[in-house]
Amino acid sequence: QSVLTQPPSASGTPGQRVTISCSGSNSNIGSNSVNWYLQLPGTAPKLLIYSNNQRPSGVPDRFSGSKSGTSASLAISGLQSEDEADYYCATWDDSLTVVVFGGGTKLTVL
Amino acid sequence: QVQLGQSGAAVKEPGASVRVSCRISGYTFTNYYIHWVRQAPGQGLEWMALINPGGHTTLYTQKLQGRGTVTMDTTTSTINLDLSSLRSDDTAVYYCARESHSGTYSFDYWGQGTLVTVSS
Numbered sequence: 427q428s429v430l431t432q433p434p435s436a437s438g439t440p441g442q443r444v445t446i447s448c449s450g451s452n453s454n455i456g457s458n459s460v461n462w463y464l465q466l467p468g469t470a471p472k473l474l475i476y477s478n479n480q481r482p483s484g485v486p487d488r489f490s491g492s493k494s495g496t497s498a499s500l501a502i503s504g505l506q507s508e509d510e511a512d513y514y515c516a517t518w519d520d521s522l523t524v525v526v527f528g529g530g531t532k533l534t535v536l
Numbered sequence: 537q538v539q540l541g542q543s544g545a546a547v548k549e550p551g552a553s554v555r556v557s558c559r560i561s562g563y564t565f566t567n568y569y570i571h572w573v574r575q576a577p578g579q580g581l582e583w584m585a586l587i588n589p590g591g592h593t594t595l596y597t598q599k600l601q602g603r604g605t606v607t608m609d610t611t612t613s614t615i616n617l618d619l620s621s622l623r624s625d626d627t628a629v630y631y632c633a634r635e636s637h638s639g640t641y642s643f644d645y646w647g648q649g650t651l652v653t654v655s656s
Binding site for chain 1: 580581582583597640641642
């Protein structure tokens with residue numbers, strides 16, 4: 427079991443807005459900023475959101491992140507077929523002294 | 537441009553050791569932390585270790601139980617992950633990744649991954 431909890435799957439149709447949740451605890455999300463990654467099959471993860479809500483250059487503004495208490499969310503608006511991928515949340519855990527990841531959410535574009 | 541180039545795939549028997557290398561180019565080697573993350577087949581991401589090339593400090597997940605060591609070669613701008621006493625559950629793709637903003641533990645550049653297969 428992962429320290430951070432994500433739904434295993436999510437889906438939406440082109441143009442829709444979908445959100446992916448990430449639940450943790452006081453020692454991880456509650457105390458540190460959250461990062462989000464996208465991973466296509468057979469490739470390395472790609473940074474989508476850092477420090478809760480910051481987008482690296484080149485990431486479309488369709489992707490946004492937020493954090494409240496011990497939970498975080500990734501929102502994708504204007505869903506596109508190329509958004510179909512696995513999404514992971516991650517943060518530092520002060521108690522475990524490791525970076526912890528969510529189990530990943532497989533997003534399907536119907 | 538920033539590149540993290542990793543060594544090729546390896547097949548090892550249980551109990552053996554393996555070295556995975558990550559050669560860095562495109563930026564000043566000592567300015568960014570490097571992390572190691574692995575992914576078992578069909579599974580999620582798991583953080584393994586980090587090194588501060590500027591301060592020569594390292595940190596490991598306790599899950600490695602002392603079997604992992606991260607070293608660096610400043611002459612070749614290479615970071616190495618050595619894993620010993622390999623077990624079947626060490627079979628995974630191993631990634632090196634650069635921490636983009638110090639203290640955020642966010643990884644902006646990743647290596648292409650190295651598949652390590654542990655099998656008799």
